[in-house]
Amino acid sequence: MIDLRSDTVTKPTEEMRKAMYEAEVGDDVYGEDPTVNKLEKRAAQMLGKEDALFVTSGTQGNQIAVLTHCQPGNEIILEEESHVFYYEGAGISALAGVQPRTVKGKRGNMTVEAIKAAIRPVDIHMPKTGLIILENTHNRAGGAVYPLEDMKNIYQLAQEKGIPVHIDGARLFNAAVASDVALSEYGRYSDTIQVCLSKGLGAPVGSVIAGSKEFIEEARRWRKMLGGGLRQVGVLAAPGLVALDNMIDRLSHDHKKARVLAEGISTIKGLSVKNNVETNIVVVDISESGKNVGQWTEKLKENGVLAVAFGENLLRFVTHYDVSEEEIQRALSVLNKIAG
Ligand SMILES: Cc1ncc(COP(=O)(O)O)c(CN[C@H](C(=O)O)[C@H](C)O)c1O
Secondary structure, rough: OOOOHHHOOOOOOOOHHHHHHHHOOOOOOOOHHHHHHHHHHHHHOOOOOOOEEOOHHHHHHHHHHHHOOOOOOOEEEEOOOOHHOOOOOHHHOOOOOOEEEEOEOOOEEEEHHHHHHOOOOOOOOOOOEEEEEEEOOOOOOOOOOHHHHHHHHHHHHHHHHHOEEEEEEOOHHHHHHHHOOOOOHHOOOEEHHHHHHHOOOOOOOOOOEOHHHHHHHHHHHHHHHOOOOOOOOOHHHHHHHHHHHOOOOOOHHHHHHHHHHHHHHHOOOOOOOOOOOOOOOEEEEOOOOOHHHHHHHHHHHHOEEEEEEEEEEEEEEOOOOOOOOHHHHHHHHHHHHHHO
């Protein structure tokens, strides 16, 4: 199977499995797992933050960030197709008791003006704006990169208003590589960042939240309350360290594979690439193909290719470490064959 459903499907490399086997471990609830302590320190340093916390998933990282930043009854500003709003099961309302204020972004990027207009004035009738969440890269915008300049301007506005900024950086490494921006720059223009080790970087499990020492101390309490107090977690932190040390720069190969896929698809009758392919995601409009999205995913699967439905007439393909350039070419010939 050529699995292009997501970069979440990547399996740990041999090097990661060796690191898991050899990991030095301890009880992390007592702060005694040397490997996760090393991972958290490494991640904080790379992201230009004081401290960091290993969490089980990007969703847990985002939800803990909201729980730690906000009070029940706050309103948070986020993009209308952001992962936190679109795909996290209304967790921000169910768990943190906050109200989403969605803003439509341009290719997923909310403008400073639109965010400014969404910030609540102080008024007893109105909720307080408790957090602004930026997603970089933006999944539903097709892996769109948030330009650093925009993030800087948004952060300046947020600071003036005393509102924290959280980056849902599940694919921040892709953004950094695609825009040649140092990871620490994103830390400069945000209060907290969630990054996934388990997507393009290929680790089997986990994310990291980075922020101030005080924030991480509080976030660690929330994680414990949610049952995330992990024990000998070094076996999972070890591949995360391999991911941070060896799997970031190679993301440019995934971006190249995505460009090759997009260029090939754009020559296929009835198919069109919807997004500007900046990173590892290709969104394809199949509305002119004479087949619906369910027929496409079914026929692709019959021919050994996996993709996900991404809307009524949209398919999403995500390139990653476990799909080769040769397999991209094979996927293109399957797409050609189905398109007829
Ligand atoms: C921007 C962003 N932020 C957070 C998450 C959540 O990460 P996990 O909870 O899956 O580790 C995802 C996962 N995205 C997954 C995928 O793309 O296949 C699915 C949609 O949940 C994400 O794309």
